[in-house]
Structures are given as C-alpha cells and as structure tokens.
Amino acid sequence: MEKSLINASLSTENLTFRRGSSPVAFEVTVNNNSDQFANFQLEVSAPGENQSSGYSWYKLTPEVAAAQPHGSSTRFQVLILNTPIPGFVGIVNLTVKIFSPQLRQQRRLLLRLTIEPDGGQTLLSVELPVRDFQVYPRNSVDIPARVRNLGQQPVNAVLRFTNIDPLWLVGGAERRLLIDPGSSAEVRFECQPPSVVQAPSQNYPFAIEATGHNSIPARGEGNLEVLPIGFVEFHTTPKQQKIPFKNRWLPDWKSHSATFELEFKNASNLKQQVNVQMQGKDWRKCTFAINPQDANLNIGGTTKVFLDVKTKRPWVGLSKTLLLEARTELFDQRLGTTDPATQILELKVLPIIPLWLQLAILALLAALLARLLTPAPVSHTNFVQSVRISGDVLSVVSGSDDCTLRRWRINTNFLTSNLEPEGVYSKSPDACAKRQQSKGLLAITTLPVQALRLMPENNNRVAAGLDNGIIQIWDIPKGEKIQELKDKQDLTGDKVFDLVYAPGSRYLFSGHGSGKVRLWSAPPNSDFQADPQQVIDLQFKQKLQRFPIKALSLSPNGKTLVIAGEFKRFVLWNWKQPQGFLFGQQTLEGSAGLDDFVFGLAFAPSKDKEILATSDSDGYITIWDLKQCKASKNSNPQEVTQLNCPTVDRWQAGRGAVRSVAFSEDGMLVSGGDDRKVMLWFLTPEYKLDKAKAAEGRKIYETSKPIMSVDVKKTEGKTFIVSGGEDFQVKLNRF
Template sequence: MEKSLINASISPQSQTFRPSSTSSFHITVDNDSEQFASFQLEVLAAGASPSSGHLWYRLSPEVSAAKPPGSSTDFQIIIFNSPLPGFVGTVNLTVRIFSPQLRQERRLIVRLNIQSDNRPQLVAVDLLARQIQVYPRNTVDIPLRVRNLSPQPVDVAVGLSGIEPSWLSEGAERRLFLAANAQGEASFQCQPPSVTQAPSQEYQFTIEAMSRDGYPSTTQGSLEVLPVGFVEFTAIPHQQTIPYKNRWLPNWRSNSASFQLIFKNASNLQQQLNVILQGKDQRQLTPRISPENADLSLGETTKIILEVKTKRFWVGWSKILQFDIRALLSDDRLGSTEPTTQALELRILPVLPVWLQLTLLAILAGLFALLLKPEAIAHTKYVNAVRFSANALSAVSGSDDSTIRLWRINKNKLEAEDNNEPDKLKGVLGDTNKQAVFALRFDPLENNRVAAGLENGVIQLWNVARRSKEYELSFPEIVNKTDKVFDLVFTKNSQYLISGHGSGNVLIWERKSPLEQFQPQPQKVISLGYQSRSMALSPDEQTLAIAGNNKYLTLLNLNQPNNPKRRFSVTSPGVGHGNGDYIWSLAFVPQTPGLLATADSDGYITILDLQCEISQAPTETEQQINQNCVRDRWQVGKQGVRSIAFTQDGRQLVSTGDEGRVVAWSLTSVGKREVAALNGREIYKSPDNLKLNSIDINNQGTAIVTGGEDCQVNHQGIKHCQVNLIRLNK
C-alpha cells in the first residue's frame, strides 16, 4: 500500500451560508514527505458542474510555496456565493488537496447549509477581462460592465476587494446611475508599486455591485504581477590562501579558507538559494555552506559563508585551485543570477615553507634536468594575438604554431598555467589542429570562455576552466578554408559575437542567453569588399568600426534596420592608401564619446571625432575624411603600428608594431597628446627590434601583455617566441 505523503485537517466540519454574506473553512496541510513540496486545493460541490464557469469560492493562498519536509501550510476557503444557484438546503463539498511534486492527493468532505434570501437581484456585474497582467510601476485598467435588471432606475455602488487599496490610483469604489434595463461600463485603474513591494503572483479580486434594495451581484478575476528584475551575485574575496597567516613557519593545522557569497534580490520573486561548486578543481575541495538553503526576500541582501577544505602537501610549491560558484534559484522565471557564476581561486602553500626546501630542490632539479625531456614553455612560432582575462589574473595567447596558451599572472611575470594533463604540454589551453590563431576574445559574461579566430575561417569556443574545446562556428557558404578570421568582438551582454574575415565579410553570430551556444548559422552577413583586419565596438554599442587594406574604415550602425554603413579612407594628403596599405588596429576612447583611434602601416596614429561632420565629398568608391574631424595625428616611426590599446580612463594610449617598441602616450580629455609628452614614453623594446603584433592592457591600467616575432632559438634548435608582461607605470 502506497504511503500517504499528504496529511490534512479541516475546521469546522459544517458551515452555514446565507447569500449576501460569506462563510469560510480553515485547512491545515502537512508535508509528510522527504522533499520540498507545494500544495493546491480544489473544491467541488455535489450536483454542480465543474465546467459551468460559476464562481462561488476563493482560496487563500491559491497555491502554496514549496516548503521543506515536516512543514505545515494553512489554507482558507471563503464561500461568497451559492455553489448551486437557487438551491436551499444542505450540500456536500469535496475538498481535493494535491501536490505536483508528490503526485498524490487527499480528499476531505464538509457540509454546507445554504439558506434562502428573499431580496431581488436588481443588478448584474461582469468583468470584460478576467485575467489581467501587469508589470510593477505600470498602469493597467480593470474594465467591467453593470446591467440594471429592474424596470426602475437604480443607483449602483461598485466595489473592488482583494487588491491592496494603495494600488488603486482612483480608489476602490465607483458609483453608476443606470436607467431602467440599461447598462454601463466602468474601470478601476491599478498600478502596482516598485519591484520590491509587488511580489510576482496572481492576486484574486472580487467585484461587487450593490443597489440599495437589491441582492448584490459579484464576479471574480485575477491580476497577475509579472516577474521582473534580477539577483545580483558577488563573491568576496575572489582569491584566498591557505594558511592565511604565519606563512613563513610550518603550519600543518590550517587547511581551510572562507569566502563570502553575497546575493541581492532586485526582483519581485521570492527566492530560495542553493549554492553548488563546479569547475576543474572542485573535486579536490570539501565545501561547507552556511546556511545550506537561504531565503532571499524582495529587496534584501543575503550573505552565505562558503568554507572550503583541502588536503595540503608537506613539500613543494604553492598550488592554485580554480573553481566556480554557481547559485541555483528556486524560481528561474528570470533566469539565473547575474553573473551566473563567480570564478574563485584558492592558493595552497606547502606545510614546510619554501626556504626550508631549497637545498633539496636544488638537488632534485639537477636530477630532473637529466631524466626528464624538456618541454616548451613558450610558443614555437610567431604570436598573433594576446588578451587579458577580465579579472587580470591570467592571459591567453594565440600563435602560428596552432596552439592557444594560458598564462597565470604572478606579480611581474607570466607563468605557464599547469593543466595537470599528461597528454598536453604545460600551459597549452588547446590545439587548433594545425590552424594558426589570429584573434582571441574573452566572453565578457563567462570569463572562463575564450573565442579563437583561425586561419581557415573557423571560430572555436574554448572552456578555460576545463581546458577543452566546446564547439566551433563556421559558415562555408561564404567563408572558404583559406579565409582568415582576423578579429573578434563580443557585445557586453555576450548575446552577439562579431567576426571579421580576410574575405571582406563581417559575420554576426547570435545566441539567446550566455548559457546557450551560438546559433550554427550567422544572424547576418555583411560584405565590405576589403579585408576586415581590425574591429572596434563603440562604448554605447551603436557603432561597429571595421578597418583593413587601402586604409579603409567602415562605420556600421548596429541599431538601425539593414545596418547602414559609411566607408572612408583614413589618410593625409601625400600619404598612400593602395591595396598594400593597411589600418592594422582600431580602438575607441573609453571615457570620451565618439573618439576613435586608428593605427596604420605607415606608422601613423590618428584620433578621429566621429561626432563631427566626418565625411567630405565622396570619390567613386569612398568618402574622404574631413580633416577638421582629426583631433590629433602623429607618426610613431617609419614602420607600421600593428596594435593599439587604451587604459580604462582613456588618458593613456599604448602602441606597438614593426619596430618592436612599446610606447605610452598621455592624452588630454579631448583626445590630444599632452603638450609636455608629444614624443611619448618608451616602456619596452624587443631584442634586435623584432616585430610585435599584438598588445592588451588589463582593466586596472597597470600591466601590458605583448606578443609577436620576439623569438629566440635555444641550444636544441627550438624556436621560443615570448609573451611579455610589462608594467605600464614602472
């Protein structure tokens, strides 16, 4: 016999109902299961048709929230109309209690004694819409119609109950004067308050029309406040160390560290939180979460303490465990938290400090040098692209050697990230199967995902935490096997990925949410007629700038239908712009609207004001740049500038290129060079002036990562091409 998981009681067992009044029953439902469960009620009257549409009772609450095992839920059944119109006497009511989660039901029987009421019914009221939806702070009308059923004029009072009176901007009562056998319409204007004061649920309301001497007429409807908002997720700190103190002395007792997980409910959904660990190293950790299930009320901030324990080693170097924290919400109608996960790091120090191990390590290092085969700790061919992660704790690089490498930032140097996989070289995030890597971009919302543009026109998406390729994007109808992906750009919400190709095509890829994959077909294909070498998205994401050979610059409007575009040739009189001349790099000034910097193959950097009348009279193929829109223009050297980047405040521009120099330029608030520093400040120079192809600046504006043809050949004849970390303000 199946065990009963629902226990319920009702009081009283019988009740008297007189029309024009109300009667009620109270029900207590117990969750005798071993899981969270919600409950619903339904009342059936003997002799009444369930599909007649006649409303005669209401429930409070209509549906209970999911509650834990052993808890109780109280319901109230309010009888406001006769279940059998015109019937006088006793009728049996069946109360059906059921749970979607438990898939069981319970039935209770009560008696309702219906008495007569001799007053006539002079009016009838109907709702023109029984189910109404509205967002917080929005206004909606509840329309109704009142009919005079008598041969005499009547003065009718119409009232609304069941909705908070403060939500009704013009009050909860209306008065209508109706002629004999006439009808009239009225409405109640409803405006729920702010997100934190208007929980998302269905609010049952009753409209009652009352004449002076007649029987009242009632009807019911529902107002659904729709869900809106988000749950903000923050972790403090993002890095912890074990032990957190006395690191210079042996400490074998400390094996745990704590993180604060802070959640702010900026939605109108009551939530319960459940936190889980995921990621590459989560199996090496034993978590303790307090509290395990946290309630998150509207407008409130809740703190959860995550304590992680791990096994420490006696000797060796420090070890960094990377893992993600993901919060599961009980109500996912608005998706997940923002962001969905938090990337955390736990640095584990050995029990014996390093200074006690130096002698032994020196001996072991000599033995390992003889026994172990050396592995490459750098690219073996030219580096084409470098990028910092959003938290500036790591960087990635792509090369002609068909690999993507992952680097950990350790103070003032880059270290190859250990992937703990014997079949992969140290620091290699992924192998692209003999395809050179020309472009890299971190997903702005999923900082553990990197998009890589390859020489065969394919885009690969790599998971940094798992060191694995997730999927590929390609469009063979337009892109052929020799079509290089020269640049990639994500939108801030990560919904769109834009790729620029050597064929002159720009592809826009779309996905519905950051948790899903991009669609296999591009959402739009835009043909430019020249190589798309570099792209930049304006801070307001309205303009996409695309540049390439012939020193062409195209401004693409992303917010207008068909994405209208304008093409210019960015050059000065007397400077060539043929097929062999290029704009190598583009960058918008972050804090100054409308300023765009370009870097070209003649060694010039140009800062353009896109808000002025930038175009002059067009030639046969493009418009000429209005020289009055050039804020500043200078020549860095006699050879090309390959890459430029701005600090977040827009006050410094860093450039590099064919001369192998990294130069920092101080700018004014209007995008011009500081008068006292017109020649810039050289902060790095590669050995033998070897070419540098790519540069990136971290979000703090303190460090630069570069890559290019800065290569050396070791004693075994293997070429090592370096990725350099440079301090900007050293």
C-alpha cells in the first residue's frame, strides 16, 4: 500500500448554517508527512451545488499555503457564506479535498452541514407525479410538476429546474405562474438531451424548486436516465500487409513481422473498453502481440490498437498469403459488438530470397544453357549507320561501322513481321578486326559504312559511302563489288555522309565532311565514270565558312537537291541549271553554332509540291514549302544567297537530336534519334501535324541506344518501318 504523505483533520464534523444569518466557519489542519517541502491546497464541494459563474458560497483562508518542511502543519479556515444549493433546506455532506502539487497525493474529509430555514413560512409544495424518466439523446421527454398554494393569499411562484444543464431544457429552466389560495397548477418542462457525444448514458438527478414571496422554497426531486445509443466503428487500413514491409532487391532474412493498425471510433454515449482476439484460417501459423491489450474509448474519441504479427519465412519459393481474423469484445455490451464485429486481415509472406533473384538465377542458368545449345543471333558488331528498304518491300540492306553491308529478307504473315538474314557470305567473314557471322553478310567494305542508297529503278545495286571518301557499288543478288568511286583530287579521305540517286539512276550525288558535293554520272547502260562530273565546294568557294554535310535529299521531280549541315542550315541547289548555280541557304530557328546540325532530310512524295521535312540537333522536326522560298537579291550567281522559306509546321519530336526522317508513300512521317525511339507522325493534307490522330506522335519502337537511321515503305495496306542504331540491331516494325 502506498504511504500516505498527507495527514489532515477537521475542527468539527457537524456544522449548522441558518439561511439569512451570519456565516459559520470550521478549520482544517494539514500535516506534511513527506521528506520534502510541500504546499497544500483545499477545495470544498457539495452534491448539486450551484457552479454558475459569480456564485460563491464559501471563502478559504489562505487560498494557497506556503511550502512547509517535513513534520510541519498548515491550518486553513473555511467560512460558509451561503447555502451551496440555492433554496435548499436540509442536510448536505460537504467534501473537503486536500492536495499537493509536489506530493501528487490527495486526502478527502467529510463534514455534515445542516441548513436551516430563515424563519419564513412554507406556503408552497411541489409534487412530481412521475419521478423517474428515460430518454435517448436528441429525443425529448416531458417532466410534469404540480405546485400547490397552501396559504391564504395568491402567490406569484417561480419554478426552477435545477441540477441539469439548462441548455437541455426546451423553453428554458424557469416557469412563472400565479396560484390562487388553496389551488394547484401543473407545469411541464420539456427536456431534450443533445447529441450522443454531449449526453453520456447515465442517471441525472434533478430538482424542481418553487419559490414565492415570504415563503420557504419547496422542491421536488426526480431522476433522468439517458439511455445508451450508438455504436463503435472498427476500421483497419490497409487490410493487407506483407513481410518484409518494403520490397527488397537483396535477400532480407531479418524481417519476420508486420504491424496492422486497428482503429476504433466511439460513436456511442457509453465509455467503452475494447479487447481484441485473433482467429481465422491461418492464425496458428503466427504469433501475436496486441498493444494495448485493453483499449479505452472515451465518448466521441478514437484510439488505435497495434497488432504485431510474426511468422516464419521460407528461403525460396513463391509468396504465400495468410488469412487472419481480428475479433473484438466490448466491456459494456449493452450496445452489442463493434461495427463490424470482425475484420479479415491478409498477410503476404515473401521468401527470404526475392522472387526476382530466384528467377534471375533460373534465367541465368537457362541463358547459359541456351547459349551453349543455340547459336548467337545474327547482327552487326558495331553502330548501324544506314538502313534502306527495297522498292518491292521484300528486303532490307544495312551498313555499319563494323565495315560490313548486310541484307535481310522481310518475313511477314498476318500477325507479325521480322527480318531474317538472307544469303551466306562465301569469303572469310573478318572485318574491322572482328569476326563476322557469314549468314546474311552482303559485303565487307574494309572501312566503316556511313551511307547507303539503293538504285531507284531496280534495287539490285546499292551504293555505300565509306569513311575514307570512297563510294562502292555492289551487286546485291551476286554479292559482288561492281565499282569503286574516288575523287583523285581528294587527298585527305573525305568522309561520305550521305548519297542520293537522281531519277533514272544515271546520276549519283555524294555529300562529304569537307563541305563538298560531288556529282557522279554514268553513260546509258554503263557504269559511273571514274571522276566526278562536278564538285561543289560549299565551304570555301561559296563562302559558307564551315559546312560539313550531314544529309542529302532530292525533290520528287529530280530538280532540287537539298544539302544539310552545320549551323542548322540547308542549301538548295537547282543542279539542272547552268553549272555552279546555287539557289540559296536557309537557317532553322533556335541556336545555330558549331554543334548545331540539320541531321535529317526527306521530301514528301508529291511531284506537284516541294514539301521538305528537316530534323535537327535540338530535337525538332520542321516542315517547309520550298516553292514559297524567296531569295534576297544577289547579282553573283556563284554565291549562296540567303533564303526566306516559310514553315508549314514545327514541333518537338524528341528530347535529343533527331538523326533521321523518312516519308511514307501516303504522307506519314517517321523519325528516330537520340531519345532511342522510332516515332510515327500523322500529317494533314496540308502537311501539318495532325493532332487529332496523335498529338504526341505514335511510338513504334524503343530501344536502349540512340537511333541513327530510319526508312519506311508501304505495300498492300501495310506500312513497314526499319531502323538501325547504336545497339548494333536492325529492327523491322509493321504499322
């Protein structure tokens, strides 16, 4: 038993107070039995006392005593100034509470106070026909009272309903009425407890007091019981947990438990205590810790119970789900159980070794086995710089930095399309110091291939531009090199970046890193002449400063050659005009520095129009109407004039440089670049981006490395898109 640190005594245990007379007093002596300094405070209370603001029925001296050491005594005087219960006559028990903030203990003493009337006459009486009432919160009950005048004169009586919050009384807690001599009157007080939270279920004693002139107050007493109502809500969010709580990339053998939060909300007018018990299908496979075991719920309050569940985890295998059931019991069962009474909980238990790691180990074993049993897929061994689809849409030719040309057969059915290596190279398949697969190998070029063009009329020949400025012409069906073109005046190895045939295949244009455009010609039914027919030096002769050429494109009517390069410019050359005549240059929007290029060129398939698509290092695609270009006045036809060509449309096509663009026969545009995506863009008949079909374009293919080249062909209602890039792969997609 805890030692009592406070000892107190009263000067008297019985005291009489007469209403309207002088105050009476008693003393309280308090002893400090602790081993420390402490001060003491007193409070006096009476059942049913008037607690309204400003009503003071006793005075305390001193109000707060000074701190005293061990063994000392403190004396308080309590002066009774008025009755604690207005109008009450009789005996009431006063409670004297002594407490100390330092000792954190309290002591209670009882004093019997007799309240005598002030000598007036009893002229009124109060009767309650019914003394006990029951009501639910928000409902109302009528409480009748009968008042009788026992005197010989009329009395203006005032009836007051006491001991219950006046806000509960509809129409107020006071009634006034005139009662004739020897007569009685009946009044009703309508009592309506407020909401569930504000009206706890318990008994509420009350009194109806009648007062009149020169009459001792009369009272009648009754009891109001607020009935229990409401429910306790039971929630668990989420109802699913897993072990371990977070996804782990590496094995986690330390996690063996999970915690559920069980939330209870008391929406009743009863204080409750909740107990949680576990059951369910898999409860025997687990151990449980419930904190707190018995949760207290105040009226209108919310509390949480934490359910910790532990179980064993396997090292390998699939995850398993344990089904558990949390069942609740309420201490006060007058309202039944919680709502709902149970909650189904799911605990997902993952193996210690993550499933991905198990699958990765199995996949690694399968991959090692597959590598031992199956040959490696055919592909290039370095960056793929150029891809071309044949005019009959039966095959694809690709060129790569691995110093090879490869040919692929388009194998298609109703559902899928793919590329298969075509033919077997008969010679030693070594190129660029690497071993090459002979299947599908068209040619070994000794140097990296930068550009490819198929002969337009029949696709049995392909021109390949190499790093050292040489152009090789290959016979595709035979896999033989027919011719090798090299400008004798080129002593530096002027890298070929792009090639383009003129209609009829008698002219071939080559664009070089030095800024030169070379025109190669061939007599009818003969090979190309050894020397170029014409050389245009855009870098020096045409005063363009630096202009390494990145792309070439010829208009559908075969008259205008577009030459693209550095500083985000392109040049138009009407090559069928007198020799050397240059039409002019156009600069794209945005920055135009040393590292800014036009990488891709493509003409729309319309001989009536000259619609050009350009792609640049900023990731934009621009559509131009070249027939609307206007040139500045320039009297010297040997110099490049500045052009003002209107743009039809312009949009951001990629996050990085767009390296290649190509038009399909029906006017759709395909692009590929550094964002590693092959995109298809729908255009309107006016060659503007058709945002109604796909405002952001349609992604056809995405890989892990930048795309360097794309091509597109349409046949029999099917659109075939081929791409190549830095992942060494040549990919075919059908739209």
